[in-house]
Amino acid sequence: MSGGAAVAEEDDRAELLRYVERFALVLAESGVPRMPARVFAYVLADDADRYTAAELSEGIGVSPAAISGAVRYLTKVGLLAREREPGTRSDVYRIYDDDVWGTIFRQRVPLLERYELAAAEGVAILPAGSRGARRLEETQEFFRYLRREEEKVMDRWSELRRAQFGEPG
The missing domain is CATH 1.10.10.10 (Winged helix-like DNA-binding domain superfamily/Winged helix DNA-binding domain)
Known part of the structure; x- marks a missing residue:
């Protein structure tokens, strides 16, 4: 050289x-x-x-x-x-995994579900209509929404990745 x-x-x-x-x-x-x-x-x-x-x-x-x-x-x-x-x-x-970032973000889905379940537990034990129960119900719904949308986003990412970069070698 x-x-x-x-x-x-x-x-x-x-x-x-x-x-x-x-x-x-x-x-x-x-x-x-x-x-x-x-x-x-x-x-x-x-x-x-x-x-x-x-x-x-x-x-x-x-x-x-x-x-x-x-x-x-x-x-x-x-x-x-x-x-x-x-x-x-x-x-x-x-x-x-060849799909580095897809794998990383897919690993978050179970965590989002755990947040959702933890909030649901709080909703179940707090008095109905209380401010805390309302905040936890909103928290539960937020993580449910985020989890569902993230799954959809990751499916779309997989399609885009295949179209743009092809199948991994």
């Missing part, structure tokens, strides 16, 4: 890592812990399909211990899948 190509590759890598930090900040501001946000942003933006913990550590420039906690969190919440390549002792991590 010529000196100019190596410099260009280093510049591209630095730009990728600056982007990863910016996107990770957005994820962290929305509630994702900082290190898992960095790992997830890196896995989204980098070209590889699978990563060992060592590759993630080297790629982001953090300790293996930081990667260990981050991938544990990301696999627990369903953003990364952990696999093992035949004949190796190292785990590899990959995006859980």
